[in-house]
Amino acid sequence: xxxxxxxTGLGVVGPAGLGAAPLAAAVxxxxxxxxxxxxxxxxxxxxxxxxxxxxxxxxxGLRKDQVRxxxxxxxxxxxxxxxxxxxxxxxxxxxxLPIGDANESVLPTIDHTRMGIVFGSSFIxxxxxDLVEPARASFVDGRFSLKGWGSHGFPHMFPLWLLKYLPxxxxxxxxxxxxxxxxxxxxxxxxxxxxLSLDEAVRILRRGTADLMLAGGAxxxxxxxxxxxxxxxxxxxxxxxxxxGACRPFDLGRTGQVTGEGAAxxxxxxxxxxxxxxxxxxxxxxxxxTSTHASGINTCDPDGRGVAGAVRRAxxxxxxxxxxxxxxxxxxxxxxxxxxSESRGLATALGAAAPAIPVTGIKGVTGNMGPASGxxxxxxxxLFLKDGQVPPILNCTRPDPEPRLAFVSGGPRPLAKDIFLVxxxxxxxxxxxxxxxxxx
Amino acid sequence: MRxxxxxxxxxxxxxxxxxxxxxxxxxLAGKSGIRPIAIxxxxxxxxxxxxxxxxxxxxxxTRQPETWLKAGRNVRFAMAAGRMAMEDAxxxxxxxxxxxxxxxxxxxEGILDFISLCECTLNGAGPDGKVNASGFVELGITRYxxxxxLEQEPNMPANHLAAEYGLRGPxxxxxxxxxxxxxxxxxxxxxxxxxxxxxxxxxxxxxxxxPLGVTGFNLLTAISTGPKDEPWRASRPFDAERGGFVxxxxxxxxxxxxxxxxxxxxxxxxxxxxxxGTTADAYRMTDIHxxxxxxxxxxxxxxxxxxxxxxxxxxxxxxxxxxxxxDRVETLSVKKLFGEWAYKVPISSxxxxxxxxxxxxxxxxxxxxxxxxxxxxxxxxxxLDHPDPECDLDYVPNRARRxxxxxxxxxxxxxxxxxxxxxxxxxxP
Numbered sequence: 001x002x003x004x005x006x007x008t009g010l011g012v013v014g015p016a017g018l019g020a021a022p023l024a025a026a027v028x029x030x031x032x033x034x035x036x037x038x039x040x041x042x043x044x045x046x047x048x049x050x051x052x053x054x055x056x057x058x059x060x061g062l063r064k065d066q067v068r069x070x071x072x073x074x075x076x077x078x079x080x081x082x083x084x085x086x087x088x089x090x091x092x093x094x095x096x097l098p099i100g101d102a103n104e105s106v107l108p109t110i111d112h113t114r115m116g117i118v119f120g121s122s123f124i125x126x127x128x129x130d131l132v133e134p135a136r137a138s139f140v141d142g143r144f145s146l147k148g149w150g151s152h153g154f155p156h157m158f159p160l161w162l163l164k165y166l167p168x169x170x171x172x173x174x175x176x177x178x179x180x181x182x183x184x185x186x187x188x189x190x191x192x193x194x195x196l197s198l199d200e201a202v203r204i205l206r207r208g209t210a211d212l213m214l215a216g217g218a219x220x221x222x223x224x225x226x227x228x229x230x231x232x233x234x235x236x237x238x239x240x241x242x243x244x245g246a247c248r249p250f251d252l253g254r255t256g257q258v259t260g261e262g263a264a265x266x267x268x269x270x271x272x273x274x275x276x277x278x279x280x281x282x283x284x285x286x287x288x289x290t291s292t293h294a295s296g297i298n299t300c301d302p303d304g305r306g307v308a309g310a311v312r313r314a315x316x317x318x319x320x321x322x323x324x325x326x327x328x329x330x331x332x333x334x335x336x337x338x339x340x341s342e343s344r345g346l347a348t349a350l351g352a353a354a355p356a357i358p359v360t361g362i363k364g365v366t367g368n369m370g371p372a373s374g375x376x377x378x379x380x381x382x383l384f385l386k387d388g389q390v391p392p393i394l395n396c397t398r399p400d401p402e403p404r405l406a407f408v409s410g411g412p413r414p415l416a417k418d419i420f421l422v423x424x425x426x427x428x429x430x431x432x433x434x435x436x437x438x439x440x
Numbered sequence: 441m442r443x444x445x446x447x448x449x450x451x452x453x454x455x456x457x458x459x460x461x462x463x464x465x466x467x468l469a470g471k472s473g474i475r476p477i478a479i480x481x482x483x484x485x486x487x488x489x490x491x492x493x494x495x496x497x498x499x500x501x502t503r504q505p506e507t508w509l510k511a512g513r514n515v516r517f518a519m520a521a522g523r524m525a526m527e528d529a530x531x532x533x534x535x536x537x538x539x540x541x542x543x544x545x546x547x548x549e550g551i552l553d554f555i556s557l558c559e560c561t562l563n564g565a566g567p568d569g570k571v572n573a574s575g576f577v578e579l580g581i582t583r584y585x586x587x588x589x590l591e592q593e594p595n596m597p598a599n600h601l602a603a604e605y606g607l608r609g610p611x612x613x614x615x616x617x618x619x620x621x622x623x624x625x626x627x628x629x630x631x632x633x634x635x636x637x638x639x640x641x642x643x644x645x646x647x648x649x650x651p652l653g654v655t656g657f658n659l660l661t662a663i664s665t666g667p668k669d670e671p672w673r674a675s676r677p678f679d680a681e682r683g684g685f686v687x688x689x690x691x692x693x694x695x696x697x698x699x700x701x702x703x704x705x706x707x708x709x710x711x712x713x714x715x716x717g718t719t720a721d722a723y724r725m726t727d728i729h730x731x732x733x734x735x736x737x738x739x740x741x742x743x744x745x746x747x748x749x750x751x752x753x754x755x756x757x758x759x760x761x762x763x764x765x766x767d768r769v770e771t772l773s774v775k776k777l778f779g780e781w782a783y784k785v786p787i788s789s790x791x792x793x794x795x796x797x798x799x800x801x802x803x804x805x806x807x808x809x810x811x812x813x814x815x816x817x818x819x820x821x822x823x824l825d826h827p828d829p830e831c832d833l834d835y836v837p838n839r840a841r842r843x844x845x846x847x848x849x850x851x852x853x854x855x856x857x858x859x860x861x862x863x864x865x866x867x868x869p
Contacts, residue, residue, distance in 0.1 A: 040573040076725065113737060116720070123549045123594050123615070126652070128561045128571040135558040136565070144558050146651060150484030154655060162656030163725050163855070167594070168616045172856035175722040181734065184720035184858050185623055188547070188594040188615045196612060203630055209718070209741070224564075224573035224580075232586035290636075292611035294538070294602045298590060309539060309608055313636070428590075429599045430611050 003206045005285040006274040007436070009267030010379040011090030011216075013083045015051030015260055015366045019090060023376060024383035027362050028391050032244035034258050034367050039222050047236035049243040050222055051260035051367030058082040061093050063106060066177050076160045077173060078124045080263075084170035084218035085177065087263035087372075088117075091214060092178055095267045096279055106179055109277070116182030116210040117175055118201045120193020120217035120371035121167040125225035130158060170218055170263075182210040191331065192290075193217045193371030194264060195424045195432035198378075199288040201268055211269060217371035218263035227259060233298065235335050235427075248395040249332030249361045250339055250407050257333045260367030264375035282382040284437045286320065286419065289313025290430060293341070297428040300341035306431040307345025307423060314421065314433035315349070322353035325435070326417030327390045328405075329377045331424045332361035333368045338427055339400070345431075346423070347403035358413040359405045364394030374424035374432065381420060385438055388415050445629045446867055447710040448702050449531065449695030450807055451524025453517040455491040455688055456794055459524060463804075464811045467819045468840040472672035472793040474686050479513075479649050480554075486658045489671035490649045491688035491795025493517065502604075510588045511596065512550025517691035517800075518597035518645035519604065525641065526605065529695035530707050542609030542637040543598045544628035545693070546620025546799040548646035550592040556583040597645050597691075609637040615799060617854030618759070620644055621692070622802030622862055626716030628696050638701040643803035645691035654687065660726065662763060663687055675796075676823040677760035677789035678767050678831040685761040688795025692803040711810045714847075715746025715863030726855050728765060732773030738859035739777050739849065746863035748847055750778040753785055753863075755818055755843070757805045757850040758835075760789025761796055764828070770851065771831045786843060788836035792822040802852035806862055809848035813866045818843050 012019055015033035016026040026033060034051050042048040058077070059070035074082065092107075093099075100108040107115070138144050138153030163169060168186035175184050183204050187193050194217025201213035221230065230236050237256035239246040247258040274281055291309030293301045300306070315322065328350075331342055347354050362377055369376055384391055389412035393399075399407035406413070418438040425431040450460050455473025457463035466473075473491035482488050493513070499505035501520035508516050526532040560583060564575025590596070598613040610631050616623050621644025628642035648657070657663040664674040664683040676682040702709055719741065721734035728735065743750065759770055775782040790808050797804050808819050817840055824837035847865045854860075 042573060044574040044577050073725075112722070113719070121615075123592065126557075128564070128576060129569060131558055131561045132565045132569045132571060135562050138558070144555060144562070146481040146555070147484045149558075149651065149655075150482065150486075154485070154658070157655060157659055159659045160725075161659055163660070166615075166617060166856065168854070168856040168858065169725070171616075171720075172725060175720045175857060176724070179722050181720055181722045181737065183718040184616070184856075185614055185627070185718070186616050186856075188613050189598075189611075190593065190595060199610075200612070200627060203634060206634070207630060224571070224576045227573075228577050228580050228584060229586070229589040232581075232584055232589060234586070290610040290612075291539075291608050292543075292599075292602045294606050294608055296603045297596055297599045298587065306608070426595070429595050429602075 004271035005202050005205055005268050006271040007266050007282045008269055008274050008279045009091040009095035011087035011265040012376050012379050013053055013056055013087045014262030014369055014376055015053055017054060018056055020379040020383055023380040026365050027380055028384050030394050032365055032394060034243045034246055036243055040224055045227055046231050046238050048240045049246050049258055052222055053261050056086050058086045061089060063099060069177060076164050078164050079220045080124050080218050081169050081173060083263035084119060084216055085173050087265040088174040088214055088216060091265040091267045110212055112179045113181040114211040115180045116184055116204060117171040117180050117214045118185045118197040119171045120187045120189060120197045121170050122188060122219045122371060123167055124165040125223060126165060128224060130161060189430040190426035191370055191373055192424045192426040192430035192432045195374035195434050196290055196430060198434055199290055199432060202285050202288055205268060213268045214265050215268060216265035217375050219370035219372060220261035221259045221370055222261045245395055247334050247364045247367055249334045249363050249393050250343060250400050251396040252398040252400055254334045254336055257335045258367035260369040262369040262372040262376060264372045264379055266375055266379060281439045283439050286435045286437050287314045287318025288434045289317055290432045292430050293428055300337055300427055304341045304345025304348060307342050307425055308348040310431040310433040311349035314435050318435045322350040324419055325357050325421050326415045327420040328357055328359040329381045329420060329422045330359050330361045331373060332363055334363060342425060343405055344403050347405055355406055357406055358390040358408045360390050360408045361393045374422055378422045385415055386440055390415050443633045444699035445632045445696055445713045446699050446702050447694050447810060448697045448707050449525040449529025450710060451521040451528060452692040452804060452807060453493055453496060453520045454690040454794060454804060455493050458496060467790055467793060470820055470822050474671045474674060474795055477649060480651055482654060485654055486665050487654055487663050488668055491686055492649060493690055511591045513647040513689060514548055514550055514645045515597050515600055519600060521691040521693040522601050522641060525693045525695050536639060538606045538608045540609055540638040541607045542631060542640045543601055543607055543611045544624045544640055544642040545598045545613045546624040546644035547594050547597045547613050548615060548648060548799045549594050550596060551650045552592050554651040601641060616858040617856050618798055618801055619852040619854035619858040619860045620799035622852035622860040623718055625803060626718055626860060626862055629713050629716055632696060632698050638698045640696040641693055642696050643693035644800035646797060646799035647689035648798055649687055649689050673823055675762050675792045677762040677792050677821055678828055678835045679824050680826040680828045682762045684763050686795040688797045690797050691800050692807050709867040711813055711864050712867045713862060714865050715742040717741030717745060717861045719859050721857035723857060728769045728853060732769045732776060734857060734859040735770060735773040735853055736776050738861045742861035742863050751781045753847050753849050754845045755812055755848045756785055756787040757809050757848060758787050758789040759851045759853045760791050762791060768830050771833055782833055786818050786834045786836050788819055788821040790819050806850045806864060809850050809864050812845045812848060816842060816845055
């Protein structure tokens with residue numbers, strides 16, 4: 001018998017605002033947060049729209065010594081890392097665990113050696129400003145040269161430059177702020193990172209190595225380098241004239257992905273101890289499963305086998321059948337190849353039960369938040385499903401009839417059972433599925 | 441009774457050789473992979489040398505070499521190491537259930553076109569040092585290739601391997617700096633123990649021998665800058681005259697297999713993975729906790745998981761980077777956990793000749809533990825001429841040594857505070 005795992009804290013930084021509640025509200029109300037890009041001059045990009053995160057303070061709500069650390073260190077944190085930290089802070093504060101006085105450990109009621117982190121992150125491209133001075137100094141005979149960089153450019157670099165971008169610094173800084181001395185891992189599995197992190201965090205809790213785990217995902221794709229990369233890969237929507245209607249998951253009129261950014265973190269602990277301390281419990285993780293597209297790095301399985309595998313494993317892990325599911329919150333990025341693979345995989349795994357299980361998704365609201373996706377969706381769903389309704393997929397007005405899934409379109413559908421499935425998958429890469437029981 | 445996990449295949453590409461046996465032979469002979477950097481023009485950098493893979497051609501290891509033309513060295517190394525590991529395990533031709541076969545790789549970035557990045561940046565840079573994205577993209581669109589861009593993402597080695605072998609089990613890639621592949625293997629063991637897969641292809645692959653990699657470490661003054669004329673002397677773990685680590689590159693991948701599955705296949709078993717420990721320092725970005733809090737806890741967790749006592753350990757493969765801080769804290773940590781036995785258990789650092797393979801380091805070092813068990817011989821810490829007085833353990837200085845080796849502990853500690861340890865034992869039915 002597995003140790004049972006409860007979700008007791010939620011944190012989200014994303015286009016719909018700060019916290020899981022604003023995201024859940026935006027989904028319920030069908031309000032898109034996709035806008036014309038303002039964070040950089042996108043006028044020469046083919047895709048000029050995005051879900052941009054608002055201003056936020058990565059030290060908000062923290063104790064004085066934590067605030068001091070964040071203020072001192074923030075210059076060594078790329079935006080991804082700051083968002084991750086902010087979402088982690090929200091999630092920990094949301095657990096209701098008592099915060100210690102200045103002379104105590106920060107969470108005096110827990111064993112800090114048994115608190116850990118698994119984060120889904122990405123290799124963060126350097127901020128271009130960091131290169132300007134050094135690159136200018138690297139000219140030899142009117143040309144940029146590596147010889148010039150080594151002798152003259154180099155000394156103009158920010159000395160801690162490397163640390164600002166390492167994909168394990170999300171977990172590192174979060175771990176320092178919250179004194180997490182248990183396991184700390186950083187998964188670089190693109191869109192699947194968040195749910196893979198949850199899968200691993202749950203296994204760590206089950207094997208008894210930790211009692212409290214943060215599972216997270218974070219990425220900002222809102223920068224000139226990644227916007228160019230995903231444009232070149234032909235993944236992005238160019239429906240620039242209609243930002244709010246641009247991201248159309250599972251819709252026949254889909255136009256591609258819309259760039260998003262953000263972070264999402266859930267706090268996980270043993271159900272028994274969460275109940276013993278009288279914690280608010282959002283839900284219970286019943287099972288998770290992972291697999292992969294084995295199709296090549298820039299495509300998805302056309303038949304959705306990778307997604308189907310993850311869903312089947314999650315059902316097996318949870319000891320459930322498809323008909324036990326009350327809803328699916330799908331990845332649905334609105335790129336045709338990506339959506340088709342996912343929906344075919346869902347249809348295969350859900351089988352005869354599929355027509356009765358409403359499928360929703362939130363990227364019409366947020367765009368694609370990369371590794372933050374799966375957990376942002378999970379966090380939002382724990383709130384928006386509470387009133388017993390499965391909200392529609394924003395902009396999915398003409399649901400793709402193939403394969404036949406119960407995409408929620410037009411208005412909400414009743415949630416028949418309090419158990420739901422969340423899926424993510426990375427193009428050319430990892431797939432993940434998580435099954436959660438909603439606590440109301 | 442929990443499932444047992446054994447190693448049934450190993451493959452590697454390292455600066456000391458393009459196979460397991462060649463790497464091992466050169467390692468025992470004390471040969472060094474450290475040479476002047478040939479991969480890019482580094483002559484004016486503070487550090488001009490690295491431990492490099494030489495004479496490597498991915499087309500010798502794969503049927504469709506054109507698939508990897510735009511891939512980084514990390515991917516190419518991994519394709520070769522993966523092929524060798526699969527062949528070694530008798531799986532290269534299939535004969536496995538793809539749904540029960542996963543991947544867990546500690547892997548770094550592909551290689552970015554640094555000169556184009558700088559030139560595109562300057563194309564958008566104004567007099568105030570701000571970069572206008574329009575200027576960047578105007579040149580970028582003519583310079584950048586979509587697949588080359590995609591290949592930079594660190595999950596590419598795992599994704600290529602999954603596609604190459606049609607693997608459908610759990611596929612993870614992680615990047616916890618220098619601890620990544622030890623952690624990857626440890627978590628892969630957990631995936632097998634929990635029944636998520638029967639087989640895992642696991643290990644690491646990385647090359648940071650590129651302009652931004654060397655720049656980044658030079659800025660942190662973490663890597664050695666000399667002697668430039670005798671670079672093979674630059675990596676000096678536990679030596680008083682050390683000057684930081686030396687960057688290396690390469691890949692080691694292993695086939696990990698559930699014991700009963702391996703027995704049914706009737707394959708050779710290299711060794712059994714019996715323990716894994718993983719913790720974080722939660723102290724500072726790059727400094728290790730001065731009391732070795734995290735490393736001690738990780739080693740203790742690994743030994744407890746393995747069900748062995750400190751005095752059962754015959755050899756420790758040190759993280760041993762050759763930075764003063766690492767060497768001293770690691771030494772202190774071993775003393776704290778092992779007590780008197782610390783002075784009796786040999787500990788060595790293969791980074792003295794291999795260099796630091798970063799995300800591939802831990803897997804490569806675990807491989808040397810497996811070979812030490814097979815051959816009853818310990819690889820040396822080279823360049824240990826004037827031991828640091830604070831480092832007073834038996835580091836197997838300068839010469840390989842015959843020894844009884846049944847149980848080994850392999851340590852990896854990473855920037856960012858991750859500490860990981862694995863315990864490997866001779867397979868006993």
